Amino acid sequence: MNTPITxxxxxxxxxxxxxxxxxxxxxxxxxxxxxxxxxxxxxKFKPKHITVKVGDVIRWTNxxxxxxxxxxxxxxxxxxxxxxxxxxxxxxxxxxxxxYFCAFHPQMKGxxxxx
Amino acid sequence: MTNLISAIAVMSALFVSQASAQDVADLNDLExxxxxxxxxxxxxxxxxxxxxxSTNPDIHVFANTMISDHTAVNEAALGLLDKxxxxxxxxxxxxxxxxxxxxxxxxxxxxxxxEFDVAYATNELAYHQTVNDLVENVMIPNIDNEEVRALFKxxxxxxxxxxxxAEMMVEALNQ
Numbered sequence: 285m286n287t288p289i290t291x292x293x294x295x296x297x298x299x300x301x302x303x304x305x306x307x308x309x310x311x312x313x314x315x316x317x318x319x320x321x322x323x324x325x326x327x328k329f330k331p332k333h334i335t336v337k338v339g340d341v342i343r344w345t346n347x348x349x350x351x352x353x354x355x356x357x358x359x360x361x362x363x364x365x366x367x368x369x370x371x372x373x374x375x376x377x378x379x380x381x382x383x384y385f386c387a388f389h390p391q392m393k394g395x396x397x398x399x
Numbered sequence: 400m401t402n403l404i405s406a407i408a409v410m411s412a413l414f415v416s417q418a419s420a421q422d423v424a425d426l427n428d429l430e431x432x433x434x435x436x437x438x439x440x441x442x443x444x445x446x447x448x449x450x451x452x453s454t455n456p457d458i459h460v461f462a463n464t465m466i467s468d469h470t471a472v473n474e475a476a477l478g479l480l481d482k483x484x485x486x487x488x489x490x491x492x493x494x495x496x497x498x499x500x501x502x503x504x505x506x507x508x509x510x511x512x513x514e515f516d517v518a519y520a521t522n523e524l525a526y527h528q529t530v531n532d533l534v535e536n537v538m539i540p541n542i543d544n545e546e547v548r549a550l551f552k553x554x555x556x557x558x559x560x561x562x563x564x565a566e567m568m569v570e571a572l573n574q
Contacts, residue, residue: 327560349475349553350468350560368471388464389560391567 317341317375322394324352324366324386329394336376337399345371352388356381423492423533424541429480431538432547433487434496435554436476438530439469441500445519445526448507455516461523461568465561472554479550513572520568527562531555 317340323330324346336342344354346366354374355362360381363372365388374380376398386392426434446462446469453459480487503522510518534555542548 326556348557350471350557365467368475387460388467389564390460391560391564 319343319373321345322354324348324354324392327352327386327389327392329354329386329392332393333395333397335397335399338376338378340376341373342376342396343371343373345369350388352386352392354384354394355387357383357385362387423537426490426492426538426541427488428542428544428547429485429488430490430492431542431551432476432480433489433493434538435534435551436473436487437493437496439473439476441496442523442526443469444500444504445507445522448504449515449519452507452511452515453519454512457568457571458516458519461520461564464564465523468557468561472550472557475550475553479546483544483546517569517572520565520572524562524565524569527558527565531558531562534558 318337319341320334320336320343322334322342322344324344325348327348327350329344334342342354344352344363344366346352346368349368351365351367353363353365354372358381361374363374366372376396378398380396380398382396382398384394384396423431423434442465446465449458449462453462476487507515507518507522534551539548539551539555542551
């Protein structure tokens with residue numbers, strides 16, 4: 285059965301297309317990059333594994349007292365120090381390294397999967 | 400030289416345990432804050448010595464982490480004390496820690512190369528094991544102020560990670 289198109293339905297559709305909620309991230313307006321939030325809490329990246337697309341942004345936020353970093357395994361990219369309460373962003377590129385760790389605490393590891 | 404390295408590690412634990420016999424549990428919150436601040440500063444001093452004397456990249460990573468983490472904890476402690484309008488109070492245990500550290504630094508400074516690396520890593524493991532045990536089982540249960548206790552718990556979370564990191568470092572150096 286077809287749903288009749290109403291003025292209200294069109295408006296909701298327009299808002300929905302401008303406000304995209306991705307599976308693993310959020311995007312406020314169409315055309316803006318999807319932001320994937322990774323919390324750093326109790327010496328762990330949460331979530332440890334994220335799935336992203338080229339052009340998305342990964343945002344690490346440190347809730348620990350200790351400073352941390354998100355640093356590519358082979359040092360191809362690096363947020364540099366993220367102090368308590370701070371956030372740092374990295375733009376996803378097709379060739380970026382997908383395994384990363386904290387340069388201060390090497391046992392902290394995370395994985396980025398690029399679709 | 401191996402005996403000296405072992406002696407330094409034993410000494411590190413001994414200075415703490417001797418002092419702990421004098422009932423650390425009876426220290427007030429401001430004295431315990433002083434102990435924590437002192438213990439942080441001692442580890443920062445060890446780390447600076449390691450950066451100066453070691454050429455091992457793993458030792459440098461660990462030492463830089465000790466500097467950044469213990470500095471962050473101390474800044475948080477000073478911020479909390481400022482908020483509470485209080486100052487940390489010197490006490491016998493802080494003095495014992497400093498006395499032990501002076502001797503250990505003096506001994507460290509005589510070592511070079513792999514011998515220094517092993518001594519530093521071994522001491523870091525022993526130091527964190529001993530201090531963590533004391534913080535968790537003697538100090539935290541006896542802190543009155545909730546905010547001070549919460550900060551000690553946050554610090555302990557960090558220091559336990561250091562203990563694990565030091566353990567891995569010791570294992571790698573002894574392979």
